[in-house]
Amino acid sequence: MSFEVSPELYDLLVGRYGARLAAELIRVAGVKPGDRALDVGCGPGALTAALVETLGPGRVTAIEPSRSFAAACRERVPGAEVLTGSAEQLPFEDGAFDVVLSQLVVNFMADAAKGVAEMARVARRTVAACVWDYGGSMTALHAFWDGARELDPSAPDEALTMSYCREGDLGDLFDRCGLAEVQFGSLLVEAHYAGMDDFWAPFPHGVGPSGAYCVTLPPERQAALKDAIHRRLGSPPGTFTLAARAWFATGRTYPLAT
Ligand SMILES: C[S@@+](CC[C@H](N)C(=O)[O-])C[C@H]1O[C@@H](n2cnc3c(N)ncnc32)[C@H](O)[C@@H]1O
Numbered sequence: 502m503s504f505e506v507s508p509e510l511y512d513l514l515v516g517r518y519g520a521r522l523a524a525e526l527i528r529v530a531g532v533k534p535g536d537r538a539l540d541v542g543c544g545p546g547a548l549t550a551a552l553v554e555t556l557g558p559g560r561v562t563a564i565e566p567s568r569s570f571a572a573a574c575r576e577r578v579p580g581a582e583v584l585t586g587s588a589e590q591l592p593f594e595d596g597a598f599d600v601v602l603s604q605l606v607v608n609f610m611a612d613a614a615k616g617v618a619e620m621a622r623v624a625r626r627t628v629a630a631c632v633w634d635y636g637g638s639m640t641a642l643h644a645f646w647d648g649a650r651e652l653d654p655s656a657p658d659e660a661l662t663m664s665y666c667r668e669g670d671l672g673d674l675f676d677r678c679g680l681a682e683v684q685f686g687s688l689l690v691e692a693h694y695a696g697m698d699d700f701w702a703p704f705p706h707g708v709g710p711s712g713a714y715c716v717t718l719p720p721e722r723q724a725a726l727k728d729a730i731h732r733r734l735g736s737p738p739g740t741f742t743l744a745a746r747a748w749f750a751t752g753r754t755y756p757l758a759t
Contacts, residue, residue: 504566504609506708508545508573514641514703515525515605518745519547521690522631522685527551529688529749530629536560536599541588541620542606545576546581549600552602553580562598564591588616590640594752596625603630605747607671608663617678624754625734628680630671631688636660640734641692641700645711650728652722659710662744671750680752701727 508516526573532538532555533715540549543563552561565571566587575583586592588603589612601624610616620628633639635646642659649656665671672685694700696716704715705723715723734741 502676504544506579506706506712507568508570510703510706510708511545511570513699514708515609516545516547517692518690519544520551520606521692522604522745522747523551525550525688525690525747526602526629526631526749527555527698528685528690529684530600530602530627530680530688532556532600532627534690536626537597539564539591539593539598539601541591541601541603541616541622542566542583542605542609543574543583544570544605546578546583548602548604549574549578549581549583553578558664562587562593586752587611588619591619591623595622597623599625600627600629601680602628605631605633608632608665613664613674614678617674617680620711621678621752621754622679626752627751628675629749629751630675631747632663632665632671634746634748635663635666638743638744640743642711643716644730644733645704646732648726651733657710657714662710668748671748675750675752678736678752680754683750683752685750689744689750690747691744693742697731697734697737699714699751700730700741701736718758735755746754 538552540563543549543565561581564584564586569584601620611715675683707716
């Protein structure tokens with residue numbers, strides 16, 4: 502499991518974008534004071550923390566299949582209730598939450614249509630989700646996979662293997678899941694790196710699909726991959742900042758609640 506890893510290592514890969522992305526997802530989802538919110542696939546808790554900050558303690562529930570991530574979220578966000586479980590089988594009553602959000606998770610669900618349908622079932626008003634633009638402006642992961650294929654043309658490409666990572670894909674899924682007033686668009690964020698060693702640190706530990714690929718390589722191939730990625734990032738000599746785009750969709754449950 503590429504997500505049964507230390508939350509600190511995850512922070513170095515995707516977590517460093519998490520707080521900014523969460524703020525954007527909360528904005529487009531129209532989360533408002535007094536709402537009860539569910540975070541599906543919360544990981545170590547970037548979106549959960551932002552929801553508690555917005556809504557206050559006792560109004561946010563999070564659910565996550567990785568035990569290490571669920572434990573980290575519980576510890577990091579004491580104002581939230583954190584359960585272990587999956588999107589496809591949410592242990593909640595119909596309409597238990599005003600808003601149900603999911604950040605960077607739909608593409609990892611075993612059955613995304615079932616997962617989003619479950620999110621819609623437990624939402625009284627709004628469902629919102631986002632997925633990285635793997636093939637485009639998620640610079641870090643795009644550079645990783647381009648570098649991997651430069652060295653080995655048969656290496657995978659997350660832009661092709663990931664579902665729901667093209668513009669409009671999530672919106673189409675939301676439509677198929679019966680959500681109303683579906684809207685979609687992009688969320689733009691960025692993250693800062695202290696240098697190439699900082700960028701590279703999580704990959705040899707197997708974090709996420711990119712890390713899972715990295716650990717299959719012998720040390721000299723890992724070093725060559727690190728160099729190839731550095732070149733693709735423009736060979737920055739010191740600190741650098743990378744942009745990342747995620748596609749989002751929002752939808753209303755029907756009949757519309759007030
Ligand atoms: C890229 S991480 C995103 C974590 C967190 N939402 C964030 O923004 O940092 C993907 C997460 O989806 C979780 N996940 C994978 N399959 C899932 C499923 N079927 N239902 C819910 N979460 C799932 C993983 O365990 C992992 O924590």
